[in-house]
Amino acid sequence: xxxxxxxxxxxxxGPIGKDLxxxxxxxxxxxGNLILYQGNSLVIYYDENTWNFTRLGKIEGATGEELxxxxxxxxxxxxxxx
Numbered sequence: 001x002x003x004x005x006x007x008x009x010x011x012x013x014g015p016i017g018k019d020l021x022x023x024x025x026x027x028x029x030x031x032g033n034l035i036l037y038q039g040n041s042l043v044i045y046y047d048e049n050t051w052n053f054t055r056l057g058k059i060e061g062a063t064g065e066e067l068x069x070x071x072x073x074x075x076x077x078x079x080x081x082x
Contacts, residue, residue, distance in 0.1 A: 001077055001078070001079045001080075002014040002015070002016060002042055002077070002078050002080070003015075003075065003076075003077050004042075004044070004071075004075065004076050004077070004078050005074075005075050006071075006073060006074065006075070007043075008049075009047070010029075010045060010046065010047035010048070010049050011029075011043050011044060011045045011046065011047070011049065012043070012044045012046075012071055012076060012078070013037065013041050013042070013043045013044075014041060014042055014078070015040060015041050016040060016041060016042050017040075018040065019039045019040050020036060020039050020040070021039065022036060022038070022039045022054045023054045024052040024053060024054050025052065025053070025054075025055070026050070026051075026052055027050065027051065027052070027053045027055060028048060028049070028050045029045040029047075029048055029049045029050075029053070030045065030048060030058075031045060031046050031047065031062060031063055031064035031067055032044070032045070032046075032058050032059035032060065032061075032062045032067065033045045033055070033057075033058055034055075034056040034057040034058060034059065035053045035054065035055060035056060036053070036054040036055075036056050037053060037054075039054075042056070044059070044067070044071075044078070046064040046065075046067040046068050046071070047064050
């Protein structure tokens with residue numbers, strides 16, 4: 001479970017509580033991209049952004065609008081599982 005906040009009207013971001021190794025590359029995000037930011041934060045994008053990120057995965061089949069509807073405007077707690 002990660003507490004996440006809205007940032008820049010394009011993403012939800014939250015600290016993961018530890019530093020992980022990064023493999024940053026120039027990335028243009030799309031809706032549903034899961035990104036490791038600076039080795040210590042998880043980001044879920046619902047809009048585009050270009051920066052050096054470590055890609056982790058993608059929420060398949062979700063549009064930016066659908067993700068905004070699911071997450072809402074404010075803070076959320078997101079549970080990740082396999």
